[in-house]
Amino acid sequence: MPPSGVFLSPPFHFYPVDPNLRRQPPRHRNILDGKLVHGRLLVKLRTLTQLIVGTGEYELSDDRFVRAIQREQGIPVIPGSTVRGVLRQYVELLSKSCVLFKDNGQGRDLPRSLSCKTSSDGGQASVCPACQLFGIVGKKITLSGLVSAGTFRPIGDAREEEVQIPQLYRPQHTHQDNNIYFRKVYCHGNPKYILDAIPKWIGRRSESFRAVSAQVEYAGYVDVENCTPEEVGLVVLALGAVPQYRFDIKMGYAKPAFFGSIRATVEEAYQYDPARGEKRPLPTDTLWTWTEQYLDLDPWHRERINEVCHLEQFDAAQQHLPQDRNQTTEYLGWDLKSGVYR
Numbered sequence: 001m002p003p004s005g006v007f008l009s010p011p012f013h014f015y016p017v018d019p020n021l022r023r024q025p026p027r028h029r030n031i032l033d034g035k036l037v038h039g040r041l042l043v044k045l046r047t048l049t050q051l052i053v054g055t056g057e058y059e060l061s062d063d064r065f066v067r068a069i070q071r072e073q074g075i076p077v078i079p080g081s082t083v084r085g086v087l088r089q090y091v092e093l094l095s096k097s098c099v100l101f102k103d104n105g106q107g108r109d110l111p112r113s114l115s116c117k118t119s120s121d122g123g124q125a126s127v128c129p130a131c132q133l134f135g136i137v138g139k140k141i142t143l144s145g146l147v148s149a150g151t152f153r154p155i156g157d158a159r160e161e162e163v164q165i166p167q168l169y170r171p172q173h174t175h176q177d178n179n180i181y182f183r184k185v186y187c188h189g190n191p192k193y194i195l196d197a198i199p200k201w202i203g204r205r206s207e208s209f210r211a212v213s214a215q216v217e218y219a220g221y222v223d224v225e226n227c228t229p230e231e232v233g234l235v236v237l238a239l240g241a242v243p244q245y246r247f248d249i250k251m252g253y254a255k256p257a258f259f260g261s262i263r264a265t266v267e268e269a270y271q272y273d274p275a276r277g278e279k280r281p282l283p284t285d286t287l288w289t290w291t292e293q294y295l296d297l298d299p300w301h302r303e304r305i306n307e308v309c310h311l312e313q314f315d316a317a318q319q320h321l322p323q324d325r326n327q328t329t330e331y332l333g334w335d336l337k338s339g340v341y342r
């Protein structure tokens, strides 16, 4: 029985956008406010399936050109901008935030009430939680972000492999239900079934990619500035890293083919005291308390995180196996005989 309002259509999950955004005046960004939180989260990311953070270019592999991945001095990395972008998506999912891109309707214009770019309340600008934290460039307002991320680098050996990936067309599939907007999340699964099926597909092109293998760990940091404790609680919640509300995130290319499943953990945290110029440890228990404070702000927050924890689980998704139905073999929305997904 799917949770209320969430529409399951593997390889996607559609979560309804709450039409009543939780807007607040934009916070100042230029000075560090002694009453707010400034600090650094040291984060570990572990790949659960192959990860492709591509460059759009090619690299040489055994005298052949394959699609390249992001590297620094030859070592695969995840740029901070990628981590920040993923974090924003999950913050949007877990808060009453605006719809940044109107590509989830079929050519419909986004209602003004769902966009921070064009909205202002009686001349006073106000922004949703995601725009407050990650910034916005709009007609009435431009804000820099309060959250940033550094480059994530592998811990130890970053095992790599070459994979054949089917050409993934931009899915037409969107979910509409009257005037409700939905956020699309790519569900977890096992890329093995897709990779095994590709050689049998007739007339579907595939391409070679470099990929970082499963079970590679990366370390990096996420910084917060001028955030309320509740906002920091939302950021760690959006990583899927709060033990009581753990879920797995998706990152990089080929997400509908079940690549890019990631488990994030917060290893350590520091808080800066701008008045004293000091940094001191921020216990993770304090972070989890701030998450509870965030969830206490609105019953909707709890309802949503419970849905996400229920659905966005890599381990549970491994229980799904290809099924024979009506002469096609189906796996989480894919027809394994033709290579077409919904």
Ligand SMILES: [Zn+2]
Binding pocket: 097, 098, 099, 115, 116, 117, 127, 128, 129, 130, 131, 132, 136
């Ligand atoms: Zn917004």
